[in-house]
Amino acid sequence: xxxxxxxxxxxxxxxxxxxxxxxxxxxxxxxxxxxxxxxxxxxxxxxxxxxxxxxxxxxxxxxxxxxxxxxxxxxxxxxxxxxxxxxxxxxxxxxxxxxxxxxxxxxxxxxxxxxxxxxxxxxxxxxxxxxxxxxxxxxxxxxxxxxxxxxxxxxxxxxxxxxxxxxxxxxxxxxxxxxxxxxxxxxxxxxxxxxxxxxxxxxxxxxxxxxxxxxxxxxxxxxxxxxxxxxxxxxxxxxxxxxxxxxxxxxxxxxxxxxxxxxxxxxxxxxxxxxxxxxxxxxxxxxxxxxxxxxxxxxxxxxxxxxxxxxxxxxxxxxxxxxxxxxxxxxxxxxxxxxxxxxxxxxxxxxxxxxxxxxxxxxxxxxxxxxxxxxxxxxxxxxxxxxxxxxxxxxxxxxxxxxxxxxxxxxxxxxxxxxxxxxxxxxxxxxxxxxxxxxxxxxxxxxxxxxxxxxxxxxxxxxxxxxxxxxxxxxxxxxxxxxxxxxxxxxxxxxxxxxxxxxxxxxxxxxxxxxxxxxxxxxxxxxxxxxxxxxxxxxxxxxxxxxxxxxxxxxxxxxxxxxxxxxxxxxxxxxxxxxxxxxxxxxxxxxxxxxxxxxxxxxxxxxxxxxxxxxxxxxxxxxxxxxxxxxxxxx
Amino acid sequence: xxxxxxxxxxxxxxxxxxxxxxxxxxxxxxxxxxxxxxxxxxxxxxxxxxxxxxxxxxxxxxxxxxxxxxxxxxxxxxxxxxxxxxxxxxxxxxxxxxxxxxxxxxxxxxxxxxxxxxxxxxxxxxxxxxxxxxxxxxxxxxxxxxxxxxxxxxx
Numbered sequence: 001x002x003x004x005x006x007x008x009x010x011x012x013x014x015x016x017x018x019x020x021x022x023x024x025x026x027x028x029x030x031x032x033x034x035x036x037x038x039x040x041x042x043x044x045x046x047x048x049x050x051x052x053x054x055x056x057x058x059x060x061x062x063x064x065x066x067x068x069x070x071x072x073x074x075x076x077x078x079x080x081x082x083x084x085x086x087x088x089x090x091x092x093x094x095x096x097x098x099x100x101x102x103x104x105x106x107x108x109x110x111x112x113x114x115x116x117x118x119x120x121x122x123x124x125x126x127x128x129x130x131x132x133x134x135x136x137x138x139x140x141x142x143x144x145x146x147x148x149x150x151x152x153x154x155x156x157x158x159x160x161x162x163x164x165x166x167x168x169x170x171x172x173x174x175x176x177x178x179x180x181x182x183x184x185x186x187x188x189x190x191x192x193x194x195x196x197x198x199x200x201x202x203x204x205x206x207x208x209x210x211x212x213x214x215x216x217x218x219x220x221x222x223x224x225x226x227x228x229x230x231x232x233x234x235x236x237x238x239x240x241x242x243x244x245x246x247x248x249x250x251x252x253x254x255x256x257x258x259x260x261x262x263x264x265x266x267x268x269x270x271x272x273x274x275x276x277x278x279x280x281x282x283x284x285x286x287x288x289x290x291x292x293x294x295x296x297x298x299x300x301x302x303x304x305x306x307x308x309x310x311x312x313x314x315x316x317x318x319x320x321x322x323x324x325x326x327x328x329x330x331x332x333x334x335x336x337x338x339x340x341x342x343x344x345x346x347x348x349x350x351x352x353x354x355x356x357x358x359x360x361x362x363x364x365x366x367x368x369x370x371x372x373x374x375x376x377x378x379x380x381x382x383x384x385x386x387x388x389x390x391x392x393x394x395x396x397x398x399x400x401x402x403x404x405x406x407x408x409x410x411x412x413x414x415x416x417x418x419x420x421x422x423x424x425x426x427x428x429x430x431x432x433x434x435x436x437x438x439x440x441x442x443x444x445x446x447x448x449x450x451x452x453x454x455x456x457x458x459x460x461x462x463x464x465x466x467x468x469x470x471x472x473x474x475x476x477x478x479x480x481x482x483x484x485x486x487x488x489x490x491x492x493x494x495x496x497x498x499x500x501x502x503x504x505x506x507x508x509x510x511x512x513x514x515x516x517x518x519x520x521x522x523x524x525x526x527x528x529x530x531x532x533x534x535x536x537x538x539x540x541x542x543x544x545x546x547x548x549x550x551x552x553x554x555x556x557x558x559x560x561x562x563x564x565x566x567x568x569x570x571x572x573x574x575x576x577x578x579x580x581x582x583x584x585x586x587x588x589x590x591x592x593x594x595x596x597x598x599x600x601x602x603x604x605x606x607x608x609x610x611x612x613x614x615x616x617x618x619x620x621x622x623x624x625x626x627x628x629x630x631x632x633x634x635x
Numbered sequence: 636x637x638x639x640x641x642x643x644x645x646x647x648x649x650x651x652x653x654x655x656x657x658x659x660x661x662x663x664x665x666x667x668x669x670x671x672x673x674x675x676x677x678x679x680x681x682x683x684x685x686x687x688x689x690x691x692x693x694x695x696x697x698x699x700x701x702x703x704x705x706x707x708x709x710x711x712x713x714x715x716x717x718x719x720x721x722x723x724x725x726x727x728x729x730x731x732x733x734x735x736x737x738x739x740x741x742x743x744x745x746x747x748x749x750x751x752x753x754x755x756x757x758x759x760x761x762x763x764x765x766x767x768x769x770x771x772x773x774x775x776x777x778x779x780x781x782x783x784x785x786x787x788x789x790x
Contacts (some may be wrong), residue, residue, distance in 0.1 A: 015652070015656065017651055020647075022645050022648065023642070026641050026644070026645045027642050027645070028641070028643050031642075036642075038640070038642065040646040040649075040650070042653075042695075042698065043646070043649070043650075044649050046653055058694075177642065181645075181646070181649035182649075183655075185649065185656050187653075188653045188654070188656065189656050189657045189660065191657070192658070192661050193660065196661045196664060196665070200664075202670075203674075203677075204672075233680065240722070249712040332668075332669070333667060333672060335662065335667045336668060338658070338664070339661075339664050342660070385699065517760045
């Protein structure tokens, strides 16, 4: 098995370097950081699936499904929410990119909100958080996985450094296009091997633990039911209610955190640099909402139960590990064990490569050669991007090797903070009355609520001052939920009074251009209203308070006194039923309401109405940055 | 059809590899599982995965408006030939292997040949599909006064 794992690892690296060399030889130097906005549509379709599955933490998703059973695996429906969010935002983000001739979402958001430096800093900070501590968690998991699968032949630290080095080489040689092509390939590998491992487990093991004994859960947690709509508890670390923390509100608010992945600058960069036609709708409906969500909902309880069988002590302690299941599959057939190991490894590698490279490209384009060195040649820009990549990969590897606890703490807020971009994104796409002041005020409140309902804020505040009466996720509401409630409330309130302030003319111009380029002609206004009404009803029943009905809806049907012997938990059927309805809903939004349909080949550039605007990409270096550079240069 | 850009061949190659990477891994894993575990269905499934990869490749060709490249054809034919020879040698050399794998593997190879033939017939028609393998077609009917002249030189 050790030889097989090392050979598979070497093969993956050779594959990545091979694609990078091909791209490096063919692609122009100027397209190193953004692929010239010409990524093939299939790459978005493949890559977004893997990013969705891996970005929510596939590695830990299976482990937590083993610890909290179906109540936790229910959050897989959050990928349908992510697909809906993607349908809401990405078409218009892509249009804004083409209209303003800017590929960077950071640049688009900042230019739209009156060249806001605060927003720029926030977006870049979120990118760095995702690229360093969040990706560091995946690197750490990859290191542990390789060390375990090779029986210590490679230590965790050396595996982390090796993986980071190869990923850096691959990204530095081929740039953004090569990274996305490889991420697309790895995504296909993850999906195929997940299905293969499920089949091999079903055929090779005497009986699947999920079907024989039902889903597994730690002591005190419900394995096959959601423990209530909400628990009036102080939160994880202080107090956990009976049945476990995964109430319907916990599930819904965790699902909200997944939209952070869709709204993150990295994912936005993937969308804006793609040569789009029908790929956007296809990836949202069939790949993220359909394949990724469905596979997670079906696979997670099965993998979780098998993990608990393979590692009973780990399952009792908190979350089972992969060692036991890898050994059982390896005993069945070495390639079966290898399939599981490679599936997990590919999911970890692709998310690290994607997040770090995207952040490096965004930083190099939005900071280095927009503000610091605007006169760089194409070769120098490529060098700058490579240097930023090296710094980010080194930081992620160093943290993953020597401070994995820091990665876990700092990484825990990444998706929740990214989700706080929702009001800004809705403003950019649909609501010109959402003002810069409103967005920034909302972000400030959202960030405060996120930080103080997650370990970074709690640990820092309690370490420096005094104990807070609440812990992580009070009232079983995820930090993304707390942050969004505060954020949206503040944003609406402030925008109400500042909706006509400076910049409104430019914002209106962009929205007018949206309507001119792609008119939303769906026949009647009834359809969008009906679609959004159905979306809220679906969300209420699928991941909201209504999901509690799923606990017994199929096993003890209403209007009858008897029960139904289904052989599987009622909640699992509820999840699968609402996944199918969710796919139908996303299909309606994306195709029928035309929220993700792009049928224009070229988009004319936007004419700005005001010379002060940056919508056409004119850039004035902020005074504090130019002064800083001058001072540094003089020395 | 728009002209190919500099990166279009690389993009297409990336798509083809993204199809064959999982298909190849799954096929090898299933075949190994089938042979080691004496499971005929797994061996047949391995060939099913190869045919699925082949269909995926055809779809990729359709999407990118291209056809199989010469290198892909050469690689496919060579690897199929090598696999067939290895299979025959293994069947003759190891009795257990032959008992376990001969029948399902033979079905798999026949299925691959049929899939390839079906592809040729669907894309080129029966006549051209046959002509692709008609080696006698290159033997030209030479006129009597051409005898003795090097091939290709016409007076």
